[in-house]
Amino acid sequence: MLKSLAHCIRTQIPISVTFFFRSSSSSSYRSKYHNYYLRKRRKWPHPVYKARWHEKLSQQHAMQALRHQASSSPINLLSSLVESFALYNCDPTPNSYHFVIKTLIKTSQSHHISSVLNHLEKFEQFETPESILIDLIEFHGVRNEFQKAIEIFFRSPNFRCTPTVDSLNCLISVLCTRKEGLEIVPQVLLKSRLMNIRLEESSFAIFIRALCRYRKPKSAIGLLHHMFDHNFDIDGRSFSLILLTLCQQNDLECDEVMGLLEELKKLGFRLDRTDWGNVIRFLVKKKKGVESLEALSKMKLDGFKPDVICYTMVMDAVISAGDYESADQVFDEMLVMGLDPDINTYNVYMIGLCKQNKFDDGIKLLSSMEELGCKPNMISYNALLSAIYESGELGMAGYFLKRVRGKGAILMSETYEKIIYRLVRAGYVSDALDLLEEMMHKSLVPQPSTLEGIVSSLCQNGSVPKELNLLTDA
DNA sequence: ATGAATATTT
Structure with missing residues (x-):
């Protein structure tokens, strides 16, 4: 009711404005709106508005009584609902049903929901708001009662509700939480097509999320192709999630993931800084020094400024690959970019020095770290200590061990x-x-x-x- | 919002 009121107000405002400012110049234009305006004004707003206002007030009172009853003793809520509204001589509202259902759920009386629904189906006339059904689908979904969730959805017309893609999305995201639900999805989709509900981008996003959760990023990419072919917009978050899932697959080779990334780009993927971070982390895990350097420069070309973590990861990768020259360049570049190395960065660098047997530089780095206010930690000391012992220079090693212990290193x-x-x-x-x-x-x-x-x-x-x-x- | 660092050739 409020909606139609608002609509009335919205449509009336421009009309009264034109009425005021347009004089007799274009009579046909004016009379068209003039009549419309008069008819509305004479026949509709006053009496109906007044009656509805009354009814609304009664319903508010009935609702109050119902709430009161529910808070004092939340049993037989359906009878409370019927009685409260009968007492004020008005029809129960959709809201009152929503309230009863929510209260039943909250007070662990969900076994009474079905009788409330039967009543709603048989004795009411209003169009049940989809939100009530969505809540119910979600409720059954959380309890893994998939059949009940499906039943609510397909029973919507009995409640005089035309389900939209919103309830379908709710149902499929419920079904996608478990394997046995997933198997029913195709049937649900077929049936919902007969009900004229069409899948939207949001529905595909749900499937993609589910596929990524089940570690099937390649199938998710298949869905993306389908979306692309049917001119659906693809959400950046779907792209990002697929990329992340690809990077987390341990069984995929670096080349394959990079190839799939190119495929995603062709489908319209524009990587953001998080995506680049994920790519770099993947390459570092695979110890791909050259490739991670390339990813870093592509990230910069895309206009993103890598942060300390990105630089540290890339340094780690090039050091693993034995490319110490690049490691130095990356370190310098990071400083030029105005970034402060942190303990992780220094430790990665330290490990690089150790691998090159540059123990003097390692010891110098320890004191530089102290000077710069970045105290070396167990990893810094242990890395250098192990490396010196491994080199076999036990005299130097023993001396260093004493010094390090003096610093309180564990x-x-x-x-x-x-x-x-x-x-x-x-x-x-x-x-x-x-x-x-x-x-x-x-x-x-x-x-x-x-x-x-x-x-x-x-x-x-x-x-x-x-x-x-x-x-x-x- | 996120993500980074040792060591295993005994």
Whole structure:
């Protein structure tokens, strides 16, 4: 009712304006609107408006009574509804049914819903708002009652509701949550076509989301082709989700994913900064240094400024690929772009230095980090420490270990293992045992191979069984 | 809104 009122007001305003400002110059134009205006004014607004106003007031009172009843004792809500509206001598509103259904759900009385629906079907005349049915479909969907959800949808005409794509979307997103629901979707689509409901972009977006959830990005791309062929607009979010899902597939090769990305672009995909980030992360995981550098420059060409994380990821990839020169370039570029490297960036760089056996530079980097207010963490220290021990320069390594400990650095399990392995190999068994003891003191569990190494070394030396006790305890 | 970093040649 409010809607038609609003419509009336909206249509009347321009009419009264033309009436005021147009004098007798064009009589046909004026009389057409003149009559329309008079008829409306004389026959319709006053009496009907007044009666409806009354009815609306009564319905408000009835609704109030129903709410009151429901809050004091929420049982027999259907009778409360009927009685309240009978008391005020007016017809129940769609809203009152919506309220009753919502209350039944809230108070765990959903077994009463079907009698409310039967009543709504048989005794009311109003067009049931689709929102009520959508709520019900959703309710049954959450409880995995797919058959009930489907029944509500196809029963809509009985409630004098012409379902639109909105309830269809609700139903299919409910069905798409589980495999057994997914299998029914085609039948539902066929039947809904007979009801003249056409799928929209939003429906396809639901299917695409479901396919991505089931890790079927290639099928989702198939759907995109279908949409493209039928001139549907494709939502950027669907593209992004498919790309993300492709990047998360471990079984796909880099070339294949890049090929599919080109296919997506042909279908109209324009990558945003998040998408580029996902592409770069994928390439880094696949250790594709060159490709990740390329992706970085394409990202820039697309007008996006990569952030510290993007630069760090690309640096990681080129370092994994052994391209230290590019790593330096990427690092410099990041600084030129005004970005501040953070602990992760420095650690990636540190790992690069370690791989090149540039231990002096690594030590310098540690102090630069301190100066720059980015304190090295366990990873910075452990990476450098392990690398120095692995190089076999045990003198330097021992000195560095002392210094690092002075800084309060905590050794990690893997670092202990590496140091112990190197010490044993070089014959410093008692140093190795000290570290082993320290490890166990911290409840770190050494690898069997580490223990074996120590034991065999002790046996060769014909050493004391006291330390062996320590080992058998582990 | 998001996403980045060690080590496994014993």
